Amino acid sequence: MELDRPKLEHLIEHWIEHNESHSKSFTEWAGKIEASGYKEIASDIRMAAVKMDECSKLLENAKQKLE
Numbered sequence: 001m002e003l004d005r006p007k008l009e010h011l012i013e014h015w016i017e018h019n020e021s022h023s024k025s026f027t028e029w030a031g032k033i034e035a036s037g038y039k040e041i042a043s044d045i046r047m048a049a050v051k052m053d054e055c056s057k058l059l060e061n062a063k064q065k066l067e
Contacts, residue, residue: 005066012063016056023052 026049034042 009063009066012059012066016059016063019052019056019059023049023056026052 026045030042030045030049033045
């Protein structure tokens with residue numbers, strides 16, 4: 001498999017979009033979960049969203065190195 005710059009950039013962009021979608025979903029569900037009385041579980045899920053955002057930042061850094 002040959003991996004060129006445009007393909008790598010596309011892949012990284014896809015991962016970033018995927019992470020953003022998960023982060024948004026985690027945050028939305030954390031609110032519902034907390035409202036159902038599972039505050040500690042909601043806290044963990046919110047932390048997962050934060051970690052997903054951190055992952056996206058690292059991917060953005062990688063993408064910038066392609067430029």
